[in-house]
Amino acid sequence: MNHKSDTTHSHHQHHPPKTPAKTSQKSSGKYYCPMLCEGEKLYDKPGNCPVCGMNLEKVPELSTVLSQYTCPMHPEVIRNGPGACPICGMDLVPVTPTEEDDSTYQELLKKFKVAVLFTVPIFILAMGEMLPGNPVSKLLSPPVSNWLQFLFSLPVIFYATWMFFQRAFVSFRSWNLNMFTLIGIGAGAAFIFSVIALFFPSLFPPQFRGHDGSVHLYFEAATVILTLVLLGQLLEARAHSQTSGAVKALLKLSPTDATLVTNGEDKLISINDIQTGNLLRVKPGDKIPVDGKIVEGNSSIDEAMITGEPIPADKKEGDMVTAGTINGTRTFIMEA
Structure with missing residues (x-):
């Protein structure tokens, strides 16, 4: 290699x-x-x-x-x-x-569940003032709410979406800036600002502080952005997994053996042994082993599993045939 x-x-x-x-x-x-x-x-x-x-x-x-x-x-x-x-x-x-597992999708799904589990409470705590009757403030004081947001954000930042910050760091180190660069800057800045504001509110001027002396935090902004990005990665992995599964199911329609024509003689070989340019004989009722072109003879091909068309398609010399489709009533020779 x-x-x-x-x-x-x-x-x-x-x-x-x-x-x-x-x-x-x-x-x-x-x-x-x-x-x-x-x-x-x-x-x-x-x-x-x-x-x-x-x-x-x-x-x-x-x-x-x-x-x-x-x-x-x-x-x-x-x-x-x-x-x-x-x-x-x-x-x-x-x-x-080959059979490939969907470990990437399963890992992202697990992280997404963790992210949602903690991001939703953070969002409710941060946006409680907008709820009718402001029930959050009646149950929790602002300092308690702020500390809960901080604690809930830790598993989201340092477990579920930490890979985004790792990718952002790599993009800075190599100076190949990409989407994760922006995500890392935006979410990272919101999180770091909120941590400093929570632990050291006196560092900020009075204009930044509320009537209780606390500074407005942005834990919900950081976690919501990261969770949405994680959702996008999850959907992408799922689409890739489903596409691969559909392709595998389609390709499994191909037979495992083929009839190789060499110097006028027929020889049964495995489909894995077929080389480009090999001549293959396809008999009536046989599945076409690989994609190729008819070089001798003609027939009608049942392509319903590919096109959904119930009527067989007529094929002659020079026409292309598709692996997995079924030959009709005539024998022909094709080139792989």
Whole structure:
């Protein structure tokens, strides 16, 4: 695997570093930055990119044979390795994807629940004056309310959303400013100001203090902003997980074996052994093993699982066929 860093690599290419088509070991345990901030540099542990702060993504595992990749939106696109779709630019996915857990989504969901659990009380305490009858002030004095807001904000800041401040710090250190830079500045400034105002109110001029001598705090502003950003990260992770699951379910429609035509002879091989350019014979009733083009013969193809159209589509020489669809009543030879 090539570990050479290419600092001139474009940040607009969001695909894993190039890997050899054949390897004797799996690439599990290797991670890369989707922005390729340090070229094709790989990392041994998951975490955040030290340059831009984005989550590192796991390098797709490679089997001992050539792995093929396709585009979720354009199944006619098939490549021998990971990369970007030449049509829409989406990341290509393995034709036979490995089972990946949704640990990122589950971790964010747990943190989001903690954030909501403490942010809602902070918001109620801070905005109690706007509630009809101001019930909060009748139950709690302003100093007690302020201290509760501070205590409730600690798990939100230092557990649920601490990763945002870590990413902001990395962006400052590398001077690659991004969204997390703004989040870190805004929420951090509100939290630090509120802590100083709570512990040392005498440092502020009288104009900043209320009739009870306390300074207005902004714990609710910091926690609400961070919780909303965390919600966005959670929704993004969920969408990615659902999309991956849908793609896997679709790609699982492909058969596990194919008939390879070599020098006029047929040989049954695993779908993982298919190389680009191989000639494959597809018999009546067989599922088409991979995306490709008909080079000999014609038939009608049932593409209902892809298009939803119940009527089979007629295919002739030169037409493209899609993996997982079902051949009709005639035999044809296709090129992978």
